[in-house]
Amino acid sequence: MPIMTLTQITEHTYYMPGANNLGVIATGDGGAIAIDTGLDKDIARRFRKAIDEAGLTLRAIISTHHHADHIGGNDYLLRNVPDVRLHAPPLEATFIEYPLLEPTYLNYGASPIKPLQTRWLMAKGTPVNHLIGETEAIIAGQSFAYEIEGVTLEIIGLPGHSRVQIGVVYEGVCFAADGFFSESIIRKHGILYAHDIALQLATFDRLMQRSEAWYLPGHGDLTPASVIQAVLAANRAATEHATALVLAAVAQPGDTTAITARVLQAFEQEIAATETIPPAQTIPQYAIFAGAVVAHLSYLEQQGVVEVVLAERQLLWQRKGATG
Numbered sequence: 001m002p003i004m005t006l007t008q009i010t011e012h013t014y015y016m017p018g019a020n021n022l023g024v025i026a027t028g029d030g031g032a033i034a035i036d037t038g039l040d041k042d043i044a045r046r047f048r049k050a051i052d053e054a055g056l057t058l059r060a061i062i063s064t065h066h067h068a069d070h071i072g073g074n075d076y077l078l079r080n081v082p083d084v085r086l087h088a089p090p091l092e093a094t095f096i097e098y099p100l101l102e103p104t105y106l107n108y109g110a111s112p113i114k115p116l117q118t119r120w121l122m123a124k125g126t127p128v129n130h131l132i133g134e135t136e137a138i139i140a141g142q143s144f145a146y147e148i149e150g151v152t153l154e155i156i157g158l159p160g161h162s163r164v165q166i167g168v169v170y171e172g173v174c175f176a177a178d179g180f181f182s183e184s185i186i187r188k189h190g191i192l193y194a195h196d197i198a199l200q201l202a203t204f205d206r207l208m209q210r211s212e213a214w215y216l217p218g219h220g221d222l223t224p225a226s227v228i229q230a231v232l233a234a235n236r237a238a239t240e241h242a243t244a245l246v247l248a249a250v251a252q253p254g255d256t257t258a259i260t261a262r263v264l265q266a267f268e269q270e271i272a273a274t275e276t277i278p279p280a281q282t283i284p285q286y287a288i289f290a291g292a293v294v295a296h297l298s299y300l301e302q303q304g305v306v307e308v309v310l311a312e313r314q315l316l317w318q319r320k321g322a323t324g
Ligand SMILES: [Zn+2]
Pocket: 065, 067, 070, 161, 162, 178
C-alpha cells in the first residue's frame, strides 16, 4: 500500500497537511472538491497526486479567500485537470481574477513595487466559474446551504481576516481557512493578519457557537472539538493584545511607518532575513505586518479612541482629543 499523502478526517473528508492545509471532500461517486490549493504549482502538483492516490478525481475547487497562499495552485489545477470548476465568494472572486490587486492594496493602492510582486502575495489569475453566496450575507456571518457536484455543503461567513472569507462545513468538519489560527501560528506571528478587526472578533465568536467535531485552520493543526474553545480564546486574546499594543504605540502621534516600527518593537520582532526567511520575503512580511497594524488603527478609529490628523505634511495617528 502506498503511503497516503491525504489525511482522512471522516468518511468523506480529508486534508493534505502542510504550510497550508488543503481540504478535500469526496463526493461519494469518485469526485473530489478541493478547499484551497496552496501557494504554487509545486504544491498543486503534489495535491493533485494525493487526490489521485486516494482514488478520487478533482472536479471542483472552492477558494475560501483571495490570499496568494490559498489560491496559488488554482492555475495549475485548472490547466491540468479537465473540467474543474472554480467556486469563490463574491469580491474575493474579483481579487482571484485580478491578483495584481493584492500587492496593489499593500502598496497604498499604487501599481505595486517589485518586492511585493512575489508568489507570496501575487498568484496567477484565473476566472471564477461560480460565485458562492452574497457579499453582505457573508460579511454578516450568515450560513447557508450550497449545492456543488451533487453534495450539499454548509457555507459559513468568516469575514475579518479577508473581507468576504468563507468556511466550508461537511460531515462534522469545519474547513475554517484563516478564520482562526493554531496556537503555534499565534506564537510565531504575534500579530494575526486581519483586514477588519471587528469582523475578525465576531468570526471567533461565531466559530465558538459551532458544534462540529473537527476544525481545520488554513495554517496549523487540525483541531478537535475538545480544544477548539481554548484555541479560539487564544485567537481572541492575541487580537485584543495586539489592539492594546497598537493603542500604546499611539501614546505619541506618529505616521503609519512610525507606529508600525513601535509595534514591531513592542512585539520584540525584527523583520530581517534569517535562515528561514529569505531576503526576498522581508518586504512582503513587512507589508503584511504593517497592514495588520493599520487594521488595528482603523478599528481604534472606528471606536473613537484614535483619530487621524494631517499635520506638518504628515498623516498622523493620535489619541482622540490629543493636541497634534
Ligand atoms: Zn489568508
